[in-house]
Amino acid sequence: MIVRGKHAKIRQALIALAMLAPSLLLFGVFVGYPAVEAFRISLYDWTGFSPQADWVGLKHFRGMFGPTVWAMGVPFGLALLAALVIGGLFGRSRSAPPDPRLRRRLNPKWAWAPTLAVLSAWLVWWLYGTNDGDDFFRWCVRNNFRLMFVGGIFQFVFAFLFAAGLSMPKFRAAKFYRTMIFFPSFVSAVGVAILWQRVCDARYGLANGVIEGAANAVSHVISYVHPIHLAVAPIEWLGSDNMFNSIIAAGIWSGVGSQMILLVAAIQRIPPTYYEAARVDGANERHVFSHITIPMIREVILITLTLWVIGALKVFGLVQAMAIQLDEKTSVVSVRQYELAFSNRDNIYQMGYATAMAVVLLVLIVVFALGLRLLRSEDELEF
Amino acid sequence: MNWNSDILAAVPQKMIQIANPFWYIAWFTVGVVILVAWDRTRLKALYAIKTGWVGFSIFAMLWVIISSMGTSKDFVQSPEKALTQFFDYHNPITFGALLACAACLAGILILAVLLARHPQMSPPRKYTIFAGQTTLGAAGLLALLAGAHLNGFSHWYENYVRAWTIARMGEYMLNSVMISVGSVGLIILCSAMATYALTKLEFPGRDGILYLFVAAMAIPAQLILVPLFLMLRHWHIQTLDFSFMDSRFGLIIIYTALSLPFTIFLLTGFFRSLPTELAEAAAIDGCSEFRTFSQIYFPLAAPGLTTAAIFNFIGIWNEYNFALVFITNPQIKTLPVGLYYLVVTQQYAAEWPALFAGIVILFVPTFLIFLILQKQIIAGLTLGGVKG
Structure with a gap:
C-alpha cells in the first residue's frame, strides 16, 4: 500500500x-x-536435572568423530581451502570474464561444487573408513544414509512410474489409484510403523502368512502328482538383520504417494502444445520423454528429492515406533538423540551430547539441501 | 532318492538366504522394468504395478479391520474365524443379512455401470448416484453387522469398546482434536496477520523478517527439542497453576510457534497474488488497516487459509516427537503417543485384535478427512511444492 x-x-x-x-x-x-x-547447550555437559552445567567446550564433537577424523581435518581442511580458492576463481570468472567465450561455460554456482565434494569425501571417509569416535552415532548416521539412498531410489522409481500412469489420458480409475497410493502419506508415522510391525511379524504376521499360503497352494497342486508338502521357514522380518530393511520398506510405502502427487501435478502442467509441436516435427516417444517431459519437470524432481533427503535425515516416529529393539543397527540420529536426552535407560540424561547430535543433523541437512540446490537449472521456464 | 526330504532340506535354506525385504523390493523393481520395456503402450504394465501396490495396501487394511473384529484366541488359532460370524449360512438371520448385503452390492455396481455409461451426465444426477451408492454401502454394512449382532455375536465391536475405554483411545482422540483445532486456529490467526503485514504494508526491515521466517524452515525440530524442554520445564505460573509440561495449551503454543515459518511462507504467495489496489481504495474510503485486513483480505485469502489449515491440521494430528517429550500424563496424551504406549506397555501383549482396533481408530478419522478434502490437499501440495 x-x-x-x-x-x-x-x-x-x-x-x-x-x-x-x-x-x-x-x-x-x-x-x-x-x-x-x-x-550453547551442545558445549556443556549437562544431565538436565542437576543444577550445574559443566562447560566442556567441543568435547562432545571431539568424542563424536574421534581423534583420527579431527587429525585428518588438517589435510581435508587444506583440501577444503584449495576447493574454496578454486571455487572462488571459478565464481569470479563470470562477473569479469577474461574471455567472452568462457561466459557460458563457467557458472558461478559451481563454485561450491569442489567444497561440497571435499566435505562429502570427509563424511564418507568418517562413515565407512574409520573406526573410532562414537560407534553408535556413526551407525545411526549410516542408517540415515541407507534410508536416504536405498529408500529414495526405490521410492522415486515407483513414484515416477505411478505418476506416468496417472497422467496418461487413457488410464482408467485414476482417482481410485491416486487415493489408495496417496493415502499412506497422510497417516501418522506411528500408525504406519505399528501396522508394518504387525505385517512383518514372524509368527502371526501377514507377510509370512501370505508366503505360507502360497507354499501350501503350490504343494496342494503338486500333491496331485507327487505326495509332497513344501514347508517354509518363517522369515524373521523383524530380526536384527532385517529390521532396518523392513523400516525402509515401510518408509517407501508411506512416502511414494506425496512424491507421486507432486510429479503428476508437474507433468499435467506441461502445455500439450509442446507435445503436439514435437509430434509434428517427427519426435518419437523417447524423444518426447527425454527432451520435453524430463526438462519440464526437472525443478519438481529436485524439490521432491530435497524433501525426501530432509525427511530421511529427520525421520523419527517411523523408526522409534517400529524398531523392536533400538540397537545400533536399527537406530537413527533423531531416535538416538531422544534416547540420550529423555529415555533414562541408564539413568543418565545427556542433554549436551544429544544437542550436539542435533547440531550435526542441522549441518547435514543444510549441506544436502544446498548441494541439491546446485542442480537446479539457471534459466527459469515460464509457462 | 527321497524327493520329499531333499526339497524340505533345500527350499527353506534358499528361502532364508534370499528372504530379505530388500531383495523382494529389488525383484519387484526388476520385474516392473521388464514389464515396462515389454509393453509398448506402457499401459498394461503400469496397471499391473499399481494394482499390485494398491492390492497390498487394501489387503493389509482388510487384514487389520477383519482381525480387529474377532477374538484374540481365534486370531492365533484360525484367523479366518473372525469372518465366519458374518457368513454363518446355517443361521437364517445371518443368511438374510448376507442376502441384503449382496443386494446392496449389486445396486452399487449397477449405479457404477450407469455412471460409466454416461460420462456426460449432469452434476445433480451424478451426485444423486453418488449419494445412492453411499447409502447402499452403509445399508449393506449395517445389514452385515446387524446380522452378526442378532445372531448373538458381539466380538465385532468388543475390541473397539475395549480400545476406546480401557485403552483410553476415546480420551486420546478428544485430546488430539482439541490440540489440533486449537493450534490450527491460533496458527491461522497469527500467520494471516503476519503475512498481511509482510506483503501489503510497508515498513523498514520487512524483507529481513520475511527472510528470517523462510530461513527458519530449515531448522529441524530435533534441534530445538532439548533446549525447549530445558527452558519450559521451569516455566510455571503459580496463580493459574499452569505449566508447559503436561498441558494441552502448552502443546498448542509449541505447535503454533513451530508451524509459523512454513505457514507464513505458504500464505505469502496467496497474499501477493491479491491486488494491492483494494487496500488503496479502502484507505481512500477511510478504512483502517485492521479493518482492511479483517474485512477485505482475510475473506479473499480464504482458499489459501483453508489449504494452510488442512496441512497444519494433518501435521499436528500426526505429530509424535514433541507430544512424546512434553506429555507424560496419560490423561492428555494424543492419539499417536497413546497408540505407541499401547504397544509398549504390552497391555495387549497377545491381543492383536484390540491393538488393530486401536490402529483402525487412528486411521479412520485421517482417512475420512483425506477423502473429503483430497482436492484441496492436492492443490495445496502442488502449490507448496511446485511453485515453492
Missing part, C-alpha cells in the same frame, strides 16, 4: 509491528531462542 506523509508512514509501521507481534513473539521465544540456545 502506498502511503504519503511521514506520520502516515510511522503509523503504518506501528500497525505492521502490532500485526507481526504475536507471530514474532511466539517464533522468537519458542523457536528462535531455543535454536540459538542449542549451540
Whole structure:
C-alpha cells in the first residue's frame, strides 16, 4: 500500500509491528531462542536435572568423530581451502570474464561444487573408513544414509512410474489409484510403523502368512502328482538383520504417494502444445520423454528429492515406533538423540551430547539441501 | 532318492538366504522394468504395478479391520474365524443379512455401470448416484453387522469398546482434536496477520523478517527439542497453576510457534497474488488497516487459509516427537503417543485384535478427512511444492 506523509508512514509501521507481534513473539521465544540456545547447550555437559552445567567446550564433537577424523581435518581442511580458492576463481570468472567465450561455460554456482565434494569425501571417509569416535552415532548416521539412498531410489522409481500412469489420458480409475497410493502419506508415522510391525511379524504376521499360503497352494497342486508338502521357514522380518530393511520398506510405502502427487501435478502442467509441436516435427516417444517431459519437470524432481533427503535425515516416529529393539543397527540420529536426552535407560540424561547430535543433523541437512540446490537449472521456464 | 526330504532340506535354506525385504523390493523393481520395456503402450504394465501396490495396501487394511473384529484366541488359532460370524449360512438371520448385503452390492455396481455409461451426465444426477451408492454401502454394512449382532455375536465391536475405554483411545482422540483445532486456529490467526503485514504494508526491515521466517524452515525440530524442554520445564505460573509440561495449551503454543515459518511462507504467495489496489481504495474510503485486513483480505485469502489449515491440521494430528517429550500424563496424551504406549506397555501383549482396533481408530478419522478434502490437499501440495 502506498502511503504519503511521514506520520502516515510511522503509523503504518506501528500497525505492521502490532500485526507481526504475536507471530514474532511466539517464533522468537519458542523457536528462535531455543535454536540459538542449542549451540550453547551442545558445549556443556549437562544431565538436565542437576543444577550445574559443566562447560566442556567441543568435547562432545571431539568424542563424536574421534581423534583420527579431527587429525585428518588438517589435510581435508587444506583440501577444503584449495576447493574454496578454486571455487572462488571459478565464481569470479563470470562477473569479469577474461574471455567472452568462457561466459557460458563457467557458472558461478559451481563454485561450491569442489567444497561440497571435499566435505562429502570427509563424511564418507568418517562413515565407512574409520573406526573410532562414537560407534553408535556413526551407525545411526549410516542408517540415515541407507534410508536416504536405498529408500529414495526405490521410492522415486515407483513414484515416477505411478505418476506416468496417472497422467496418461487413457488410464482408467485414476482417482481410485491416486487415493489408495496417496493415502499412506497422510497417516501418522506411528500408525504406519505399528501396522508394518504387525505385517512383518514372524509368527502371526501377514507377510509370512501370505508366503505360507502360497507354499501350501503350490504343494496342494503338486500333491496331485507327487505326495509332497513344501514347508517354509518363517522369515524373521523383524530380526536384527532385517529390521532396518523392513523400516525402509515401510518408509517407501508411506512416502511414494506425496512424491507421486507432486510429479503428476508437474507433468499435467506441461502445455500439450509442446507435445503436439514435437509430434509434428517427427519426435518419437523417447524423444518426447527425454527432451520435453524430463526438462519440464526437472525443478519438481529436485524439490521432491530435497524433501525426501530432509525427511530421511529427520525421520523419527517411523523408526522409534517400529524398531523392536533400538540397537545400533536399527537406530537413527533423531531416535538416538531422544534416547540420550529423555529415555533414562541408564539413568543418565545427556542433554549436551544429544544437542550436539542435533547440531550435526542441522549441518547435514543444510549441506544436502544446498548441494541439491546446485542442480537446479539457471534459466527459469515460464509457462 | 527321497524327493520329499531333499526339497524340505533345500527350499527353506534358499528361502532364508534370499528372504530379505530388500531383495523382494529389488525383484519387484526388476520385474516392473521388464514389464515396462515389454509393453509398448506402457499401459498394461503400469496397471499391473499399481494394482499390485494398491492390492497390498487394501489387503493389509482388510487384514487389520477383519482381525480387529474377532477374538484374540481365534486370531492365533484360525484367523479366518473372525469372518465366519458374518457368513454363518446355517443361521437364517445371518443368511438374510448376507442376502441384503449382496443386494446392496449389486445396486452399487449397477449405479457404477450407469455412471460409466454416461460420462456426460449432469452434476445433480451424478451426485444423486453418488449419494445412492453411499447409502447402499452403509445399508449393506449395517445389514452385515446387524446380522452378526442378532445372531448373538458381539466380538465385532468388543475390541473397539475395549480400545476406546480401557485403552483410553476415546480420551486420546478428544485430546488430539482439541490440540489440533486449537493450534490450527491460533496458527491461522497469527500467520494471516503476519503475512498481511509482510506483503501489503510497508515498513523498514520487512524483507529481513520475511527472510528470517523462510530461513527458519530449515531448522529441524530435533534441534530445538532439548533446549525447549530445558527452558519450559521451569516455566510455571503459580496463580493459574499452569505449566508447559503436561498441558494441552502448552502443546498448542509449541505447535503454533513451530508451524509459523512454513505457514507464513505458504500464505505469502496467496497474499501477493491479491491486488494491492483494494487496500488503496479502502484507505481512500477511510478504512483502517485492521479493518482492511479483517474485512477485505482475510475473506479473499480464504482458499489459501483453508489449504494452510488442512496441512497444519494433518501435521499436528500426526505429530509424535514433541507430544512424546512434553506429555507424560496419560490423561492428555494424543492419539499417536497413546497408540505407541499401547504397544509398549504390552497391555495387549497377545491381543492383536484390540491393538488393530486401536490402529483402525487412528486411521479412520485421517482417512475420512483425506477423502473429503483430497482436492484441496492436492492443490495445496502442488502449490507448496511446485511453485515453492
